[in-house]
Amino acid sequence: MPCDCSHASANTENERKTLRVALVLNATMFVVGMAAGLWAQSSGLMADALDMLTDATAYGLGLMAVTRGMRFKQYSARWTGATLMLLSAGIIADVIRRFVFGSDPLGAMMVGFSILSLCVNVTVLRMLAKYRGGEVHMRASWICTRTDVVANFGVLASGLVVLATGWRYADLVVGLTIAIYVAKEAAEIWRQTHHQGGGVSALSER
Structure with a gap:
């Protein structure tokens, strides 16, 4: 059987390029x-x-997971899910604090940043779309970006209000809604990693 190593190598490099661009954009934002x-x-903007x-x-x-075994890819996705869950808890804490002590959000700033953020996230989501049915670490990245797009629309709506x-x-309200949605996406990532883990134990040890 002929080796398809060059094709696999090209796919790996494409994944790396996509993730590098996404990483720089999101860290900056x-x-x-x-x-x-x-x-x-x-609270919405901070969330x-x-x-x-x-x-x-x-x-x-x-x-880090692109060239690693399946077990590492599963663990990286699970860490992503755990981080999302911690984020959800942090958002809820901030919403409670602002509800108790008060706040004076600036609608114009919320609208402006949410539009900029939406443009960035839609760009990244389109880049990751072709990997949405791929390996678990790439699916987790796509799910996270999809979460961001939904959150952007929420912040935009609240800013307009x-x-x-x-x-x-x-x-x-939007901050709390984002927290609930983020927790839902974290649960989805964990569910996918456990589902895929059933049949890959032998491969993941290679």
Whole structure:
């Protein structure tokens, strides 16, 4: 049987290039988003920025997993899921803090950053779309990016509400909604890793 090594090598390099670009974009947006969230006093923006950090972590783990065995790829995806769950808990804590102590979110800042963030995430999602049915570490990266796109729309909607009405609770509602959605996506990643783990034990040891 002829070896298809060159094809496999090309696929591996394509995965690496995609994950590198995604990592740089998300790490940059995390820094910008956290600064914007603190300035705008917005739980939604900070949640979105932390979600970017989670994605950057997922892409970094994905890069390490590209040339590794299946067991490492499963573990990297599980770490991604665990990080998402921690993010969800952190968002809920911030929402509670702002609900108790109050906040004055800036609607214009929320709208501006959410549009920028949405453009970045849609770009990355399109890059990862061809891997959505691939190995578990790449599927986890695609799921994380899909989560970001949904979160971006939520922040955009709440920013418009705050900008139009000044109702600060819209920001808290979106922050809480993002937390619940992030937890759901984390559970999906874990479910996929456990499902795939049933038939790969022999291969993962190679």
